[in-house]
Amino acid sequence: MALKNFPNIPESTRKRIREIAEKIGYAPDPMLSALAAYRNRLRPRAFQGTLAWLVNDFSPFSWKKIAAFVQYFKGASQQASVHGFNLEVFNLGDTGMPPDRLAGIFRSRNIRGILVCPQPQPNMKLEFPWEEFSSVTFGYTLASPRLHCVTTSHYRATLQAMEEMYALGYKRIGFMMTKVHDQRILHTCLSGYLADTHIRFPTQRKIPPLILENEGDAEGLLRWYRKYSPDAILIGAGLDLLARKAKLDVPREVGIACCSLPHNYTPSVSGVQENPFHVGEVAANQVVAMIQRGETGVPRLCQQILVETEWNCGKTLRRLKVR
Structure with a gap:
């Protein structure tokens, strides 16, 4: 336990035992560790303790109102029970x-x-005595401290969505997302879109992304649409409702695909489907492994685990005729 840096053992004792282990050349036997892990998987896990789901809610924000966060919790809770x-x-x-x-x-x-x-908001700081605990967060909204995190692979999801849209014959693909959504995911979908269009069409004039201050700005969407005439739009979560409000003829005149379909969203919307339940499972595995290794505090270099998405064909895209 001292070699795993367990905090319930005094630091002086842990340090002394580590020094002795280094002096005698001690190293864990990987085969014995694998055998122990195998035996643990075969037997029902006894109660190990409690993990904290640390929330920073303040009115009117509530994590329980956001479907993805609820799924994070459910996935983490189920996987924690396995351990x-x-x-x-x-x-x-x-x-x-x-x-x-x-x-x-x-x-x-x-x-x-x-x-x-x-x-609740992007770029937030959270004061807490992290040095005593093994901690993992979700996504990029916690700017300080920089903890290990698990999130959806939004960049790769965007590239996947673009590939599917081009395969259907779309050529002029625009991008639309709210400013707060773009900030919450650290511009990863926007980065994927800009990189993809630059690589495919390095000399062609691009359609500038539409970043909305207000998710209900139908007039702003119409002005942008009429000016640049995209044949398809890659959108952020929920903005298919804005396209409907603006009375865009989807998919006959313009295709719509979402680069971050929320959990259990209507299957009629084309796009990449996130799996927040699995994100929660991965996060639980990560924090349990950190406890077992005795890793506590704010890491010197944080690690990010990215979970892939799945494509949902939906009905807001169509195959275009070859011209």
Whole structure:
């Protein structure tokens, strides 16, 4: 346990044992570790403890109103139980509980792992005594500290959507997303779109992306559409409703594909389907592995695990006739 840097062993003891292990040339036997892992998989997992689902809600934001976040929690909760852990919600936001007090509760209950729910807004900071805990977050909304994170591979999802649209015969593909959505995913879909169009058409004049301040700006969409005449639009989540509000004739006059279809969204919309439940499972595996390795605190270099998406054909794209 000392070699795994378990925090319930005094730091001086851990340091002394590590020095002794280095002096005698000790190294774990990988075959014995594999055997132990195999035996653990065969037997039902006994209760190991509780993991924290750390929320930073403040009115009117509520993580329970966002389907993807609920699926993160459900996936993480189910996978945590495989390892013998419960997942319990703790809220730093509206409750007004000081971080040090909450950390004290974690210590008294021997909670050593934290899954940090996505933040209410992009580029947020969260004060907490992270050095004592193994922590993983979701996506990019937590700007500080930089923790290990799990998220959807939005960049590759965008390239996949573009490939599918070109394969159907679309040539002039535009891009539309709200500003807040673009910020929350760290411009990854926009980056994928810009890279793809530049590589395919390096000298051709491009359609500038439409980044909306307001998701209900039908007039702004119409002005952009009439000016640039795209034959298809790659959109952010939910903006098919804006296209309907603007009375665009989809898919007869213009195709629509979403680069980040939410969980259980209407299957009639074409695009790449996210899998937030699996993202939650992966995050639970990550934080449990960190606990087992004794990894705590803010990492020097954070790691990102990207989960792939699946293509949904839907009905908002059609195959164009070859001209």
